[in-house]
Amino acid sequence: MEGLQAGSRGPPRTPPGSETRSVFTGIIEAxxxxxxxxGAGSGARLVVPAPEGLAEWRVGRGQSIAVAGCCLTVAELLGSDGGAVPDGTEGADMAFDLSEETLARTWFGALAVGRRLNLERAMRLGDRIDGHLVAxxxxxxxxxVEALDVGDGGRVFTFEVDGGLDRYLVEKGSVTIDGISLTVVEPEGARFRVAVIPVTLALTNFGTAEIGQRVNVEADMIGKWIERLVLQREG
Structure with a gap:
């Protein structure tokens, strides 16, 4: 069994103001x-701090960030006093406006101050893909549903996905859990296992995961494309 390593990359891929479609790879940067x-009307506003120890982490309004696997747009950068600051300000907090649809599709409705979130900036054309293509x-x-310790300091997690997603679970295929690119092992019905190496536990929210905890799931986009093409052909 295997799980792909989460780690850091070089400079940010999608600069502020870029019109490039956002694509991620499931390798967590922070x-x-x-x-x-x-809460804000039917949606909500989420604010997170800039990652510590990443000197090159500078973002701007309109830039796409995968937050726990969900592509969100930076709506505003905030200084230590809570006021807006210019794009590219080092150490600025990032504010995201979440729609009603986003809250319905994710577990973000249960967000609370202090809950840890995985972050990844959008890749640029030509970047190396260390995980897999993530939208x-x-x-x-x-x-x-289960977390087992293994002798090398890693853990084996068992997840159960909501109805309808099990058809995308393929042995040794890819899946994204809270933004982390992982390899599916022993899928059985709605359940499957993943092996999580120590560095992934250290660099992501998997290190503090608890049994019963809800996660965001994105199926492999290639599998979804193939399914759509087959259904269109059969239809």
Whole structure:
């Protein structure tokens, strides 16, 4: 069994103002706590701090960030006093506006201050893909049902996905859980296992995962494309 390593990359891929379609790879760059989460009409505003120790982490309004696997747009950068600051300001908090659809598709409705979230900036054309192609469009949810320690410091997690997502679970295929690119092992019905190596536990929110915890799930986009083409052909 195997799980793909989560780690850091070089400079940011999609610069502020870029019109490039956002694509991610499921290799987590940082894991940060929720600074604030406040309802706003039928949606909400989420604020998270800039990652510590990543000097090249500078973002701007309109830039896409995968937050726990969900592609969100930076709506505003905030300084230490809570006021807006210019694009590219080092150490600025990032504010995201979440729609009603986003809250319905993800577990973000249960967000609380301090909850840790995985972050990944969008890749640029020509970047190396260390994980797999990830759109940041969450297909549904799942939950952690079992966590077993293994001798090398890693863990084996068993997840159960919501109805309808099990058809995308293929032995040795790819799946994204809370933004992390992972390899499916022993799928059986709605359940499957993944092996999580120590560095992934250290660099992502998997290190503090609890049994029963809800997660965001994105199926492999190639599998979804193939399914659509087959259905169109048969139709």
């Amino acid at each position: 894991c940060v706590p929720v600074r604030s989460f406040v 940041g469009h969450v297909d549904g949810g799942g939950r952690l």
